[in-house]
Amino acid sequence: MRGARRVPRRRVIQRLVAGMTVGVLTTAIVFAAMGWFPFSALRPREVQVAETARIAALPTTIGFHDPDSYFMNDADVNQTFDKMLATGVKNVRLMMPWAGAEPVQNQFDWTNIDRTVNAAAARNMAVVGIINASPQWAVAPGVPAISGRPASPAQYADFCAKVAARYKGKVSAYEVWNEPNGAQFFAPQPDAPGYTELLKAAYPKIKAADPNTTVIGGVVGSVTDWGTWLVNPVSFVQQMYDSGAKNFMDALSFHPYHYTLKFSDGMAVANSPLDQTVALRRIMIANGDASKKIWATEYGEPMTATDEAGQAAYIADLLTKWQEMPYTGPIMIHTTRDRQTGSTDPENVFGVYRTDWTAKPAQVVMKDAIAAGIPKSPEFQRFSAITDPSYGEVLTPVYRATPTVWAQARTVSTLFETPTGIIASPTAVADKARQFGGIPKTPFQNGYQDFDLPSGMRIWWSPATGAHAVGGGFVQAWVPQLGMALTDEVRDGWSTKVTFEHGYITWMPWVGFQVTMT
Structure with a gap:
């Protein structure tokens, strides 16, 4: 890895892997402990959810990525979404984990997904849903649940179809998996042809259930090759196209994290997020996909890498420079609130609000950019x-x-x-x-x-x-x-x-x- 490029981030979903053992019963117990699977609700519950706004596929569209909201109770969800609105944000990227909604095959619990989608709908917010996280019953023997790739693309696609049908008109876009170019999300190791099979299976099922939704592929993280653990997103996306991905995604998603390099400073740095963005665009043009956009559905700067002014500067730089590329789409900032302000764990300090809900300078940057429009640089x-x-x-x-x-x-x-x-x-x-x-x-x-x-x-x-x-x-x-x-x-x-x-x-x-x- 080059310099201080970000290491693979441990998101909330990975924490479920520790302590898991094989078996549906054990998996269900773990989910219950996390609040994912109340045993009293084994049947699908039909919940009416108000229709949400549609997301504008523009680089000036700014939203939040808030995976923690999946685990919150009603009061915390409402407070979190109100703070999003206070920032001016009308777009949110939410987890829709397969393992949470179908921990036991054919037994569904939509409670947590409904809670967050309802909160967005009540505030007329557009939703981007991430469909990932395999339940134990859906992975191959020896492959871990949650982070493991599905054993059957068809089973994954069937779940995607259920999600799209349930939230038809309520979710603007779906991402097929999350960062499959890293083993931490696509165990046992990244596999672009294998991921493309998921995309090929899921795309027509989602479109059949909700023709108006946007299906986003790739969802790759900005990393460099590292053994069998990480695959450079440029190589990964090229392999996706070689495997026939072109007609099975409406946009490509890329997460341009780098903790010690501003996005716009990357042209002179090999494999920087900016360098990789340009390389991805060239691949899309070469494969006849010039009309499709690259969305930045995750970007943030932890307080372990800089101070509050630095975090604001990094986010302002991406907001300003991302819009200067005409092929880019929405930006989702990770995340709304610190888990624990002052922590030495970067995962705890990405928020633009502190733990006590006071705003950092980065929140002001986002609010001003949304209210007044992102200013065009003189250059x-x-x-x-x-x-x-x-x-x-x-x-x-x-x-x-x-x-x-x-x-x-x-x-x-x-x-x-x-x-x-x-x-x-x-x-x-x-x-x-x-x-x-x-x-x-x-x-x-x-x-x-x-x-x-x-x-x-x-x-x-x-x-x-x-x-x-x-x-x-x-x-x-x-x-x-x-x-x-x-x-x-x-x-x-x-x-x-x-x-x-x-x-x-x-x-x-x-x-x-x-x-x-x-």
């Missing part, structure tokens, strides 16, 4: 005036390429606002230059572009040869007859070599640069 306004279609569609927010130079990547070119004006680089060239922190000082022409670095740098690029960066000494030795670079600088013992279309340049101590034509 974004300047770049939005550049409408030449030859640059392609916007991929990134406007970001700092250096402390003094703003940039924005589009599908064809990346634009740099340099002291001499806007300079465009083919996006492949700009991607290469980002590895070195380079800023273009000349236009791209004749297959190459020069960059402003202390030792100088030139990047050659064509679709056939790819992008290759070469330092200043090789640039000075280069002659046009060599043609395009085919490699970066390659060390071989004492020498360094760059290969071109029609020859190569070598450098050796005490010898210097030598050009050889082939």
Whole structure:
């Protein structure tokens, strides 16, 4: 993992795993202890729930993700949802755990889900429901309940159909599972083709029950590859498309957590949430899904990683920069209230309200953004005036390429606002230059572009040869007859070599640069 990227977060649902043993009776006892399964209510109860608002699939749509509300009593739910309203929030992401609603096969208890959906409906709030958490009877032998993947996609899809039918017109969108690119939510290990089977099974069942709802796939967390425990979301989503996911989701969900890096500061950091967002968008475009959006259905900043002002700054940064990408959807902030203000456990201190229900600065940031609209940054306004279609569609927010130079990547070119004006680089060239922190000082022409670095740098690029960066000494030795670079600088013992279309340049101590034509 890179730097201080967030570790897999232990959400409330994982705490049910500890102490579980195999067997339906034991599972039911555990659920009863958690308030999930009152034995007096084994039959489905039909509860009338008022229709809720529909969620606007826009990056300016701000909501809360509040999984703790599933476990609350009526009074606490009402207080929590009233505080959401006090913040101006009219959208909420809620847990709809299979293990809680059907702990024993074909025996249902909807009490806790009804409670939270009712609370949202009473306040005219739009709901995004997460359908995950396998009951013990629905996982394969040896696979843990709750965090384990379902043994049967068809059984999972049948439950999704029941949920969608029960809350038809009352829930705006459903997410198929949560962060399946981590073993902590998709035990025994992440499996993109296996997850895609869930998506393929659930999508038509949900749509048949409620054609107007949005079905969201992926629901991936921002992590890097780590053994069999975590899979980079970019690799995971590519494997989803390879497995046929395209026609079985209306949007993609991504959780851009990073505790020590603001979202907009990620362009120079490999595998940052921003870097991964752009890569996910490129995959969607390549697979014909350019019309679908990426929703940020979980994002937050714990008080163990910063102070209250820092938390507010992180959230403000995401709210501002997320809307600068035209393919993004709603943002759900995790979460409403601290479990225990002052705790050293990050899971306890994500709230924008303290435990005593006093507001932190982050709550004010959210409230102001909802009331007045998220302000457009001055740099974004300047770049939005550049409408030449030859640059392609916007991929990134406007970001700092250096402390003094703003940039924005589009599908064809990346634009740099340099002291001499806007300079465009083919996006492949700009991607290469980002590895070195380079800023273009000349236009791209004749297959190459020069960059402003202390030792100088030139990047050659064509679709056939790819992008290759070469330092200043090789640039000075280069002659046009060599043609395009085919490699970066390659060390071989004492020498360094760059290969071109029609020859190569070598450098050796005490010898210097030598050009050889082939």
